[in-house]
Amino acid sequence: MARTKRNPCPEDECERTLRVRVRDKHIPWLRARARDVNFVWNYDQEVSLKVLAREGRFLSPEDLHEFTAGATKAGLELHSQTVQAVNEEYVRRRIQFRARRLRWRVSDRQRSNYSLGWVPFKAVALQCRSKGVVRFMGQHIGFWDSYDLSQYHIRAGCFSEDARGRWYLNAVVRVKRAEKPAPAPTQDVGIDLGLKDLLATSDGIKVEAPRFYRDLEGQLASAQRAGKRDRVRAIHARIKHRRADHLHKLSRALVRDHDAIFVGNVNASALAKTRLGKSVLDAGWSAFRTQLRYKCHQARVVFEEVDEAGTTQTCSRCNSRTGPQGLEGLGIREWTCMECGAVHDRDVNSARLILAAGRRRLAEGILALPAKAAAEEAEGEEDVNSVPPAPYSLSGQYAAAAARGRDERRR
Numbered sequence: 001m002a003r004t005k006r007n008p009c010p011e012d013e014c015e016r017t018l019r020v021r022v023r024d025k026h027i028p029w030l031r032a033r034a035r036d037v038n039f040v041w042n043y044d045q046e047v048s049l050k051v052l053a054r055e056g057r058f059l060s061p062e063d064l065h066e067f068t069a070g071a072t073k074a075g076l077e078l079h080s081q082t083v084q085a086v087n088e089e090y091v092r093r094r095i096q097f098r099a100r101r102l103r104w105r106v107s108d109r110q111r112s113n114y115s116l117g118w119v120p121f122k123a124v125a126l127q128c129r130s131k132g133v134v135r136f137m138g139q140h141i142g143f144w145d146s147y148d149l150s151q152y153h154i155r156a157g158c159f160s161e162d163a164r165g166r167w168y169l170n171a172v173v174r175v176k177r178a179e180k181p182a183p184a185p186t187q188d189v190g191i192d193l194g195l196k197d198l199l200a201t202s203d204g205i206k207v208e209a210p211r212f213y214r215d216l217e218g219q220l221a222s223a224q225r226a227g228k229r230d231r232v233r234a235i236h237a238r239i240k241h242r243r244a245d246h247l248h249k250l251s252r253a254l255v256r257d258h259d260a261i262f263v264g265n266v267n268a269s270a271l272a273k274t275r276l277g278k279s280v281l282d283a284g285w286s287a288f289r290t291q292l293r294y295k296c297h298q299a300r301v302v303f304e305e306v307d308e309a310g311t312t313q314t315c316s317r318c319n320s321r322t323g324p325q326g327l328e329g330l331g332i333r334e335w336t337c338m339e340c341g342a343v344h345d346r347d348v349n350s351a352r353l354i355l356a357a358g359r360r361r362l363a364e365g366i367l368a369l370p371a372k373a374a375a376e377e378a379e380g381e382e383d384v385n386s387v388p389p390a391p392y393s394l395s396g397q398y399a400a401a402a403a404r405g406r407d408e409r410r411r
């Protein structure tokens, strides 16, 4: 979401987007606004392309503001700040995708390339003074207020539609970060992201990969064959919602129970293009890492991504490379180290190496400071055996999911 450069977050706060469902009775009005937004967007594209062809230059948001200055008086029912927000987003995306042109926005819901409704706004245009209602462009818009939005200062945001035709208010707010934690992390964890198991932790917990996509794949295919477009959209939305919900619960539990989290740097987008694509998307690694990163930031939990090259072949106990190698080795889940005789679960072993690497990285960070004590401590940390047993309990969904994963393997 748009983060204002001129007004950066103070150190003790961070930005979050709170998403709440708008009541359905406002849908016709919001759709009409989305239609106007699409008009502005497509107009932006038209002038941008014309100026590009004629003068060979790209328009800035300020240029577009000038072009659209009279738009709200000329019949478009939009707040002038919304028009500006559209202009800014148009330019931001064009730069982000390094594209001359973007997709046209399509307002006709019967078309297959229909653009899901979107109405951005800036802080001045929206007020939330009482629970469950915002005032926007003279309308009182009701919503299910799961966060009590009136407590927050809403800085920007948008109304948006999902594939099922439901509308949401996405409000960018600032929230306080946690108080500073103790200087040295005491409950740290390494996480190995996988396909069969979504993740394995250095203390031996495994969480099975959700199969939301594959579970509903059959239904999806038959809806597609029957040409039921609404049904297809609904299934896609359900998959997306279940996946997000699952990952949020997991990341929340992990951040709550640790003060340092280290994750391997698997390249999800590269893997998604391979044969394993659907599983990779289902696992939602990128989304999961993003969630961990911002939740750690807010909770002041250390978060580091570490290089996981070689973690499947190295023994986390004696550090020798005795693990399964090559293509045949890929399917091997459990192996015994020939040097020290340790029996390893492949993913847990990887997670332990990731934890060790993360600790070394932290120690190096401390080494950079002129502190001798820290240097001695760092040498102690070189010992990868010092992975502690889990001293904490995991509750709720996370533990249940972990337990399901364990049972699955026993069978």
Ligand SMILES: [Zn+2]
Residues within 6 Å of the ligand: 315, 316, 317, 318, 319, 320, 322, 337, 338, 339, 340, 341, 342
């Ligand atoms: Zn070994």
